[in-house]
Amino acid sequence: MRFFKKYKKLIAFAVCGVSTFLVSFVSYWLFSTVIFSGILNGGILTIASNTVAEILAITFAFITNKLFVFESKSFRFLVLISEAGSFALARAGTSLLNTGLMWLFVDILSLKEYELLVKVLVNAIIVVLNFVLSEFLVFRKKHVHHFARILLNEGVEYYACIPLSKCKITKPYLLFKNGFDKDANVIVMLFPYRTKTKAENLTAYASVKDYHAYVEGLSRKLEEYVLRKYPTAQFKVFSDHSPIDEVHAACVSGLGFMGDNGLLINEKYSSFVFVGECITSLTPKQLGLVYADEEEWRTCLHCGKCKESCPSSCIQTDEDGKDASNKRICLSAITQKKGELSEEEKELIIKYGSIWGCDVCQNVCPYTKNAKYTPIKFFIDSAIDVLDNKTLTGMSSEEFNSRPFAWRGYETISRNVQIWEEARAKKQAGQASEAETGTQSEQAEVQNTTEASENE
Ligand code: SF4
Ligand code: SF4
Numbered sequence: 308m309r310f311f312k313k314y315k316k317l318i319a320f321a322v323c324g325v326s327t328f329l330v331s332f333v334s335y336w337l338f339s340t341v342i343f344s345g346i347l348n349g350g351i352l353t354i355a356s357n358t359v360a361e362i363l364a365i366t367f368a369f370i371t372n373k374l375f376v377f378e379s380k381s382f383r384f385l386v387l388i389s390e391a392g393s394f395a396l397a398r399a400g401t402s403l404l405n406t407g408l409m410w411l412f413v414d415i416l417s418l419k420e421y422e423l424l425v426k427v428l429v430n431a432i433i434v435v436l437n438f439v440l441s442e443f444l445v446f447r448k449k450h451v452h453h454f455a456r457i458l459l460n461e462g463v464e465y466y467a468c469i470p471l472s473k474c475k476i477t478k479p480y481l482l483f484k485n486g487f488d489k490d491a492n493v494i495v496m497l498f499p500y501r502t503k504t505k506a507e508n509l510t511a512y513a514s515v516k517d518y519h520a521y522v523e524g525l526s527r528k529l530e531e532y533v534l535r536k537y538p539t540a541q542f543k544v545f546s547d548h549s550p551i552d553e554v555h556a557a558c559v560s561g562l563g564f565m566g567d568n569g570l571l572i573n574e575k576y577s578s579f580v581f582v583g584e585c586i587t588s589l590t591p592k593q594l595g596l597v598y599a600d601e602e603e604w605r606t607c608l609h610c611g612k613c614k615e616s617c618p619s620s621c622i623q624t625d626e627d628g629k630d631a632s633n634k635r636i637c638l639s640a641i642t643q644k645k646g647e648l649s650e651e652e653k654e655l656i657i658k659y660g661s662i663w664g665c666d667v668c669q670n671v672c673p674y675t676k677n678a679k680y681t682p683i684k685f686f687i688d689s690a691i692d693v694l695d696n697k698t699l700t701g702m703s704s705e706e707f708n709s710r711p712f713a714w715r716g717y718e719t720i721s722r723n724v725q726i727w728e729e730a731r732a733k734k735q736a737g738q739a740s741e742a743e744t745g746t747q748s749e750q751a752e753v754q755n756t757t758e759a760s761e762n763e
Contacts, residue, residue: 317377320438323371331364351544358391369394377446382437390445397440401433408432452595453532458496461525462683465497465573465580467560467599468591474551474559481550485585493551494585494596495560498522499681501579504690508727510664511579516689517711518581522546524685529585535595537589546583551580560599564606568622568668569632574605577678578669605674616661622668638665642723643715657730661692662723663712699724 311318339356347355369391373379379390408429412418418425454545458466471491476482483492488758497520506514526544533542546553554571557563563573570578591597614622619636634640641652642663648656656662669675681687689709691698698722699707707713 317438319376322374323368323376324434326371327363327364327368330367331360334363335360343669350539355414363397365398368398372441373446379446381645393445394441397445398437401436404436405429405433412753432436452527454594457525457528457532461528462681463496463498463525464682465499465562465575466494467562468492468494468594468596469556469560469599471551471586474556476550477552478548478550481545481548482586485543485550485586486542487550487588491541491586491588492591493560493586494594495556495557495562496583496585497557497562497573497576498581498583498683499573499576499579499679500581500683500686501576501678502682502687502690503680504692506691507693508660508662509691509694510661510666511669512581513663513689513694513711514692515686515711516709517713518686519546520709521683521685522581522583533587533589533594537593540593541588542585543587546581549584549709550586551584553584553745556584557582562599566607566613566672566674567609567611567624567630568672570669572605572607572672575679576681577675579675579678579681608673610673612671612673614628616667616671618665618667619653638667643712643719645715645719648722648726653726656723656726660727662727663720694720694724696724696728737750 335356338359339352343352343356371596373390373393379386409425412425412429413422419425455466458464469492471482471487471493472489474493498521500515500518501511502515503512512518522544529544530542533540554565557571558565563571566572566578568578571580571582572578573580587594618638619633619641621633624630638655638659638661641648641655642661642665644652659665659667677741702710707717
């Protein structure tokens with residue numbers, strides 16, 4: 308099933324290819340032996356039968372590729388004409404290339420004795436070319452709805468629409484306050500945030516600016532478009548302070564699944580994603596969307612890696628296998644605690660070198676191995692590689708307030724920076740004295756050797 312989902316497009320393309328060949332073959336036989344045989348003969352019969360067979364095969368290939376392989380959903384007349392025209396041209400072009408390549412290899416390069424092998428290779432090239440042309444030229448998503456285009460332009464490639472009735476409502480008063488009823492729809496969105504900048508002492512989400520500012524910018528663009536087009540519609544973007552359970556909504560809409568580490572895991576970005584959603588009185592169709600496929604793409608492997616590596620051993624399951632994690636002792640929660648920390652807590656910060664958050668259970672997860680970095684400029688441009696005393700004290704209040712750790716106040720993050728700085732200074736001093744001892748013993752050894760050789 309997983310294999311099928313992963314290679315769905317290629318499998319569908321192969322099935323359509325074989326079916327197209329059958330259509331061409333059967334129709335040629337039908338026209339040459341039954342339909343045209345009484346009225347045409349000789350070369351004319353062959354050319355006419357083959358031409359009709361090719362037209363039928365290309366038409367069949369176009370319809371099946373559009374519907375089942377490239378899933379182009381638009382049936383507007385202009386879109387159909389444009390797709391059908393470019394598909395026919397592309398296929399005519401690759402047919403000509405097919406003939407040209409055969410002539411080149413067999414006649415010009417004198418590979419007649421390998422003719423069949425050449426035919427197989429040339430056909431393989433043509434099949435690949437047909438796929439590439441269809442994917443990037445014929446069925447390219449030129450007609451993406453403006454709403455989706457805004458999301459894509461802002462780096463949101465994972466979004467899905469579900470009815471509100473499928474969501475777990477956690478703050479009903481927020482729905483009421485914003486005038487939504489039970490028939491509203493939800494567009495769940497994922498915002499990947501991990502950048503290539505690996506912060507020395509910060510987790511991925513703390514090394515970039517607070518995502519709420521990004522969501523605000525995105526909301527403005529979406530609301531401006533939607534309310535201009537549908538002035539009486541209800542439309543609001545939420546993130547974090549939301550009327551629904553966002554992670555549950557992301558799972559229900561097929562954008563990811565819940566891992567044993569308690570995080571939403573997405574196929575491309577693993578768990579390094581924030582979740583947000585638009586709630587609206589509009590239908591999916593009005594926004595150029597369709598309801599999401601509920602099927603989950605994968606599930607947690609239950610490999611236990613997150614549990615084994617957790618610094619605080621706080622990922623737990625009860626006897627029935629239900630989540631019984633103790634979030635209070637999670638290192639991430641410890642770094643966010645106000646006031647004085649216990650020696651044990653300070654030790655954890657020092658040992659794992661993180662002054663805000665903890666990425667251990669995310670980094671060890673097998674789904675993170677090939678996870679991609681964010682394409683979102685807001686995060687890429689704001690990533691910092693270390694938060695030491697110098698960087699922290701050098702921040703303007705505006706810069707400080709734009710950071711995810713600002714909400715706990717300056718004292719909390721500053722305390723953590725001091726703990727980390729002191730540990731770093733001790734480590735550096737230890738390394739320096741080790742190096743000093745090493746140099747002294749090396750010098751003593753050299754001196755001893757020199758004296759010994761002088762005595763000799
Ligand atoms: S964030 Fe760190 S401490 Fe918290 S559950 Fe994950 S691994 Fe454990
Ligand atoms: S590390 Fe393993 S058990 Fe934990 S969330 Fe990832 S796949 Fe699931």
